[in-house]
Amino acid sequence: MTTPILELRDIHVRFATLDGAVEAVRGVSFAIRRGETVAVVGESGSGKSQIMMGVMGLLAQNGQISGTAEFHGMNLIGLPRRALNRIRGERIAMIFQEPMTSLDPLFPIGAQLIEPLCRHQGLSRKAAHARAIELLHLVQIPEPERRMRSYPHELSGGQRQRVMIAMAISNNPELLIADEPTTALDVTIQAEILTLLRDLQERLGMAILFITHDLHVVRRIADRVVVMRRGEKVEEGPVETVFADPQNAYTRALIDAEPEGRKPPVAADAPVVLEVREAAVTFGRRRRLFQPAEPGFRAVNGVSLTLRRGETIGIVGESGSGKSTLARAILRLLPATGSIRLHGRAIEDLSPRALLPLRRDMQVVMQDPFGSLSPRMTAGQIVAEGLLVHHPAMSASERDRAAAEALAECQFDPALRNRYPHEFSGGQRQRIAIARALVLKPSIIVLDEPTSALDRQVQKQIVDLLRRLQAEHGLSYLFISHDLAVVRALSDRIMVLKSGDLVEEGPCAEVIGTPKQDYTRRLVQAALLS
Template identity: 60%
Template structure:
């Protein structure tokens, strides 16, 4: 059905031409479940973007991409749009940048239905509501009129999946479709995609950095490294007898180790008591009906210097809301004390001097990096505010050091965010936070976009920085293996409440709450 031959993708940059894809061949049969795996920057996503005609303005592709005999590569947009969203659909890695912030998600799901199937407004809305239920959105009738910013990262990704499945495509290209999702929803989403594939005879091309994720569903796996496919084969054979050293390295990569605990007498850095965050949604005629959602419902937290607290739970459980609340990035009630100073009475101006000590790395790096600034300008931006006495040369040195710490070549600092892979953008976001040497860092899914091998290096980096500078972390993640390697204590959240809290190893060894047991069972599923 899809035949790719000698596909090459290159980008023109100020530093020269970058060869992202270097002549790959790929065939996908009707109904097949194929997967492309490899580290960030290996060319996985750019191969799919080239096939869909979605390369950035400085990118160009050559070779051949044929769908049922029709050449798609470099096809005029007007002709290509007859296939995109109808016969060929794609789920993007970063849903917040792919969804329009000005329209409710229900309208966005209905748009391809109205365009390709000419459905009425009412019929398209009914189908959109049905699709939201299929992708496991909680209370779809209440969410259909929500805007993207009102949903969690995992919920936004499920909206993207609903849009992609709307017109029952022949081929679904899923680019990291579970990156932002917790372990239970990861399994549900892949099972949903597999179910739709069986029902519709749809082929699936799954792009991921996680080899273990594809083991259950993929028929065939293609392993990419540095723009080339280095190994292809049936899934069972590849897992049992990987031929290439790179494939063996990917299979062996897994977060490991246990963090050294802080001193028993370490002072309290951050304390929160009875923290609550609520949202009021207007519904009905003229918005007269109001629905109150409790995102946080009486959460207590004590974080010591040098300590890491892992916060886990399903999408929408309140993990990210808790992180933003303690940083005073959204309104909350209760008490928050940082270095024994009450933060609740402080206004925006009074908080500004403390921002250097309170940093965050957000879940969606592309949405938090300005597309108009170079990477060097982004990483060094905080120094302009908090270290104005530095010269331009001194700032440049600090930026280069920060990029080196997150395993990025400082020579790349004149490039723009769109010229980097998702994993590389996340490392840029980490460098921007760490350059100010904060006391507290809220890490909101800092490794969600990274492959396992890079995750290990980032975890080692975060631990090293913590040991050298006495940093404290709130580590928010749906990846329980990463939390186990990073956190001294773990808080398990469900529907805005903490249902279990204690030493990480104790919780992993003998979880007491049924919800925690379910999360661990999903994470350990083969």
């Protein structure tokens, strides 16, 4: 057996909080060898990500790590920052869960690829530019020369993740740490990214440490699996052995977990709360000096929908299909054409000032709660923030009480509201985000991939929570997701988008059970629902 590239022994990670010390990782040990893929799995809050954040010196300011992390015989823990910086990005690279928060929105992706090449390899700008194009080819980005000029927001989620992979492998690392790199991607793009990582591993001979909560992904890519729960390792072994005969009850629960139940149907005569007709969004191309203007890109092409009180419409499609763009257009966060009526009132032409009072009625829960929650505000302050805008007459104590009530409704302990977002698991952060939307008592909540970053057990809890809140408050949801298992558990109707076009819609059971379009059929098959 080959010598490990990285060997972890007795790793502990602790966070100092206002409520005392929190031990996130307790005495975890495992190793990874050259050319091997080791998956670290566990539910949200199990400590799987904190292990490698600690080893790489990326813990929050109130975090502390102890133990040994030997990389080729050198302990990374306690290594001076300058020495650690020579290793990070060059010999060990990381891919994070949400590329939009890892890429700088102010610079085109070409500039962000070129910088590490110049820094770590000493390449000239011209050589680094050529290498960056080569890397984009390698990760299968179409039209890489043109994409060098694109900004992160102009790329789909799958394309942004490919850019992150290109950055990670740019210096031919020996070890690639992939922290939930496919979680936010639809099933078809997810399969492409996994195939890409496997291919790159064979070409470069690197080891991969794959952190995930998705056991379907583990089965497809890993050689060995380490299962964690509440900061401790509960099981380790070859993937085939662990899946065929798990020795721990928690491992078995992870394997069997999936959202259950179906949403009760909405009344046929329920009042209409939102009506959209022929919504279209076109992104204009920038005019460049001495070059003709490029044609605009139609991201959403004449989509219509009707949402009733208490109803959930699931909007599905591959990355780049226009799901989130449609939602942002409905929320008036993007310029769009077409008609948008909220409770019968046309809002498409309202000025920002006229629209402000109505925004309380249309709230949104984003895909990545960590990216959408201010790191400088406590959970209670985050939830109460909207009350400052929409209910300025409320006192500080009234806002705090309202925030505590909203958090309690979302099954989040209000006593923890003085902690900061980084002190919570992904599931807890998403409950904070839901409470922030709920505290304003809206009639419509846009849920943009709210469960994609969560493990299956927490997904089940969030689906149950959303169904309960909907029943108690008469909420209407636009539920955007690539996860058809979750869509099936939560939706009344489904709309399927492809390249900005509505290709199929109908009752949830009909669209998933007997899809009419080949595209829908491929999505269902990729989700292992048929």
